Amino acid sequence: MSGNARAEIDAFMNKVKGNHPGQPEFHQAVQEVIDSIMPFVLENARYQQDGLLDRIVEPDRCILFRVAWTDDKGETHVNRAYRVEFNNAIGAYKGGLRFHPSVNLGILKFLGFEQVFKNSLTTLPMGGGKGGSDFDPKGKSDSEVMRFCQAFMTELSKHIGPNTDVPAGDIGVGAREVGYLFGQYKRIRNEFTGTMTGKGLSYGGSLIRTEATGYGAVYFMENMLNARGDSVKGKNCTVSGSGNVSIYTTEKVLHLGGKVVTIKEYTEKWGGEYYEGKRPWHVKCDLAFPSATQNEIDAEDAKALVDNGCIGVSEGANMPTVPEGVEIFMNAKIAYGLGKAANAGGVAVSGLEQSQNAMRYSWSREEVDNKLQQIMKDIHEKCAEYGTEKDGFINYVNGANVGGFVKVADAMLAQGVY
Numbered sequence: 441m442s443g444n445a446r447a448e449i450d451a452f453m454n455k456v457k458g459n460h461p462g463q464p465e466f467h468q469a470v471q472e473v474i475d476s477i478m479p480f481v482l483e484n485a486r487y488q489q490d491g492l493l494d495r496i497v498e499p500d501r502c503i504l505f506r507v508a509w510t511d512d513k514g515e516t517h518v519n520r521a522y523r524v525e526f527n528n529a530i531g532a533y534k535g536g537l538r539f540h541p542s543v544n545l546g547i548l549k550f551l552g553f554e555q556v557f558k559n560s561l562t563t564l565p566m567g568g569g570k571g572g573s574d575f576d577p578k579g580k581s582d583s584e585v586m587r588f589c590q591a592f593m594t595e596l597s598k599h600i601g602p603n604t605d606v607p608a609g610d611i612g613v614g615a616r617e618v619g620y621l622f623g624q625y626k627r628i629r630n631e632f633t634g635t636m637t638g639k640g641l642s643y644g645g646s647l648i649r650t651e652a653t654g655y656g657a658v659y660f661m662e663n664m665l666n667a668r669g670d671s672v673k674g675k676n677c678t679v680s681g682s683g684n685v686s687i688y689t690t691e692k693v694l695h696l697g698g699k700v701v702t703i704k705e706y707t708e709k710w711g712g713e714y715y716e717g718k719r720p721w722h723v724k725c726d727l728a729f730p731s732a733t734q735n736e737i738d739a740e741d742a743k744a745l746v747d748n749g750c751i752g753v754s755e756g757a758n759m760p761t762v763p764e765g766v767e768i769f770m771n772a773k774i775a776y777g778l779g780k781a782a783n784a785g786g787v788a789v790s791g792l793e794q795s796q797n798a799m800r801y802s803w804s805r806e807e808v809d810n811k812l813q814q815i816m817k818d819i820h821e822k823c824a825e826y827g828t829e830k831d832g833f834i835n836y837v838n839g840a841n842v843g844g845f846v847k848v849a850d851a852m853l854a855q856g857v858y
């Protein structure tokens with residue numbers, strides 16, 4: 441990178457940190473993208489106009505609201521809730537809802553920012569957004585979760601719609617929560633539309649949506665390995681996490697002839713090791729699938745993976761590797777598929793769910809799976825287009841960030857300054 445690019449990046453990041461104080465995850469997500477796109481922007485004067493970079497890191501709007509609900513004993517609780525509508529240059533806002541005690545505005549801005557580039561990469565017309573609450577569904581009864589979801593949607597329903605903003609699930613928001621949220625939306629607005637994705641199959645959900653993030657992460661790994669003349673077949677894999685992403689990552693690894701050496705249900709049946717509450721990165725493996733949450737791989741973990749011979753990482757979670765860890769992967773020149781490319785299969789099938797809802801039609805399992813495979817292949821190609829280095833090494837970080845940026849930036853430039 442030229443000295444000029446470095447200086448521009450540092451000045452830009454100082455401004456971002458000043459404008460968004462106390463939001464380290466958001467700074468981390470912006471830093472990664474700006475590191476990739478600044479050299480490209482400096483070479484392409486078109487992208488230096490109209491305050492484009494300043495506008496792209498600033499959410500269109502952030503909605504903050506109180507959610508009050510009563511527990512089964514009749515006691516009242518208050519949670520804080522958010523929807524970050526980040527960018528709708530290429531389509532209506534799209535992105536999940538996270539219910540977890542760690543949720544705050546900075547976390548949702550990081551996730552919303554990632555979503556803008558991820559959604560652009562899917563090839564589908566989706567803008568980026570993210571929302572959620574510090575509510576913890578763990579340990580709550582179904583009726584408590586229902587009352588919380590109803591109270592949450594009573595406010596959120598004012599801000600979303602099939603052509604405006606289409607939420608879905610994320611950590612803590614699965615089929616049960618989406619059902620309650622969709623039910624309340626329908627009740628308030630009296631309309632049956634595809635305003636939420638991740639819906640149940642009996643009321644407009646898409647086949648393969650539950651599996652999509654995990655399957656997509658493995659398809660992406662297969663594409664990365666194929667580009668190196670290799671494949672998932674016969675490889676030892678570690679998978680972290682205990683939600684949908686890790687379950688369907690495991691299923692697809694097995695389907696493609698790989699072996700999973702760490703995960704609960706699988707190890708109970710087939711042997712191997714399960715580390716309760718621990719991260720599995722010190723276990724020897726060929727391929728790693730981080731599928732839990734942000735910053736779950738620190739620099740030491742990354743080093744252990746590389747030292748143990750790991751040749752590929754495909755991130756089912758959002759931003760699971762700290763920046764120093766990413767650097768270790770890049771220096772080792774392993775196949776490193778960052779989250780916004782590798783886990784885009786989830787939101788891609790959400791986009792396919794929106795299409796099916798708009799057509800009032802549903803595609804078969806095979807049709808959706810074929811489209812998902814094609815989308816992951818297209819994302820890989822886009823990364824290779826913008827990220828192939830002189831020695832042939834594909835830098836997926838630069839490829840995904842620049843590839844995702846160009847489409848959004850062109851749309852923003854075409855639509856004028858606002």
Ligand code: GLU
Nearest residue numbers: 535536608609610787790
């Ligand atoms: N939460 C998922 C993600 O991080 C899916 C979002 C969606 O389906 O809208 O991409």
